[in-house]
Amino acid sequence: xxxxxxxxxxxxxxxxxxxxxxxxxxxxxxxxxxxxxxxxxxxxxxxxxxxxxxxxxxxxxxxxxxxxxxxxxxxxxxxxxxxxxxxxxxxxxxxxxxxxxxxxxxxxxxxxxxxxxxxxxxxxxxxxxxxxxxxxxxxxxxxxxxxxxxxxxxxxxxxxxxxxxxxxxxxxxxxxxxxxxxxxxxxxxxxxxxxxxxxxxxxxxxxxxxxxxxxxxxxxxxxxxxxxxxxxxxxxxxxxxxxxxxxxxxxxxxxxxxxxxxxxxxxxxxxxxxxxxxxxxxxxxxxxxxxxxxxxxxxxxxxxxxxxxxxxxxxxxxxxxxxxxxxxxxxxxxxxxxxxx
Ligand code: 5MM
Numbered sequence: 001x002x003x004x005x006x007x008x009x010x011x012x013x014x015x016x017x018x019x020x021x022x023x024x025x026x027x028x029x030x031x032x033x034x035x036x037x038x039x040x041x042x043x044x045x046x047x048x049x050x051x052x053x054x055x056x057x058x059x060x061x062x063x064x065x066x067x068x069x070x071x072x073x074x075x076x077x078x079x080x081x082x083x084x085x086x087x088x089x090x091x092x093x094x095x096x097x098x099x100x101x102x103x104x105x106x107x108x109x110x111x112x113x114x115x116x117x118x119x120x121x122x123x124x125x126x127x128x129x130x131x132x133x134x135x136x137x138x139x140x141x142x143x144x145x146x147x148x149x150x151x152x153x154x155x156x157x158x159x160x161x162x163x164x165x166x167x168x169x170x171x172x173x174x175x176x177x178x179x180x181x182x183x184x185x186x187x188x189x190x191x192x193x194x195x196x197x198x199x200x201x202x203x204x205x206x207x208x209x210x211x212x213x214x215x216x217x218x219x220x221x222x223x224x225x226x227x228x229x230x231x232x233x234x235x236x237x238x239x240x241x242x243x244x245x246x247x248x249x250x251x252x253x254x255x256x257x258x259x260x261x262x263x264x265x266x267x268x269x270x271x272x273x274x275x276x277x278x279x280x281x282x283x284x285x286x287x288x289x290x291x292x293x294x295x296x297x298x299x300x301x302x303x304x305x306x307x308x309x310x311x312x313x314x315x316x317x318x319x320x321x322x323x324x325x326x327x328x329x330x331x332x333x334x335x336x337x338x339x340x341x
Pocket of ligand 1: 028030290292
């Protein structure tokens with residue numbers, strides 16, 4: 001199969017008008033933080049139990065088309081001896097892999113970050129593909145302050161995302177491009193809109209310079225929101241601000257925009273997605289999810305590290321996946337949170 005055909009096939013397997021992507025790619029420090037919150041030790045065995053439970057949730061494939069895994073998970077086997085990527089495939093869920101190696105300060109741009117991991121990326125992708133990964137994800141992070149992101153921060157981060165995406169496509173791996181403008185701070189929604197527009201403009205300029213085929217990538221952006229120390233904006237305001245920025249910056253060739261949840265509560269993230277889809281008005285892309293926390297938080301709480309809670313945890317995950325699928329059609333209502341399907 002040619003690389004182009006391979007990329008196109010993965011896009012077709014990942015993108016439709018009902019399903020979204022589950023981000024289960026927490027790095028070791030992040031999963032430890034999540035497990036600490038429920039008093040569970042972050043051992044390899046516990047991470048395996050938890051992630052096997054997520055991937056074997058009955059019917060998950062009705063609402064989830066792809067899962068982003070952490071490197072450790074890609075090589076793990078379930079108790080029944082099945083590799084975890086195969087467990088996902090059994091339900092028609094495409095396995096993907098987070099390939100960035102985390103962030104640090106960007107020299108010369110105080111307050112900005114840069115993500116590591118480009119060295120040896122092509123070789124790593126080759127190995128991940130043999131383990132079943134068909135797509136990848138790389139996240140760049142932008143803090144908002146009075147002086148951030150700087151012009152250097154915007155340019156350097158866009159360049160990293162574009163270089164990563166170009167290497168992925170060369171290897172026949174679909175890149176998810178994730179520029180995340182953080183919610184931290186007390187800024188108003190307009191400031192988030194201004195920064196997100198600058199970020200996406202720089203990212204698509206760099207993707208163009210690096211010859212990335214927009215038809216064969218997915219964008220994973222933040223929604224446009226006020227800072228978390230400012231106020232909570234109503235969903236219709238978030239939807240309007242988000243769609244204005246996306247229309248100004250994201251070419252129609254991109255097949256799907258899969259939002260991150262970025263610290264929104266699970267219900268808030270579903271409500272905002274619903275409002276975005278209600279207001280989409282012939283937007284050219286699918287408007288979907290690639291949530292981590294907003295899909296997993298209720299499942300983590302329900303599990304609490306206890307084998308007898310596995311089923312309840314799967315129900316909690318399935319519920320969020322199903323409600324977000326309804327939100328993709330603009331058919332979600334908060335009243336559905338208390339009703340059983
Ligand atoms: C699931 O968390 C992912 C990994 O984060 P770290 O590298 O910090 O461990 C993260 O990239 C995630 O995929 C995105 O931030 C979106 O997740 P949220 O929780 O914001 O929806």
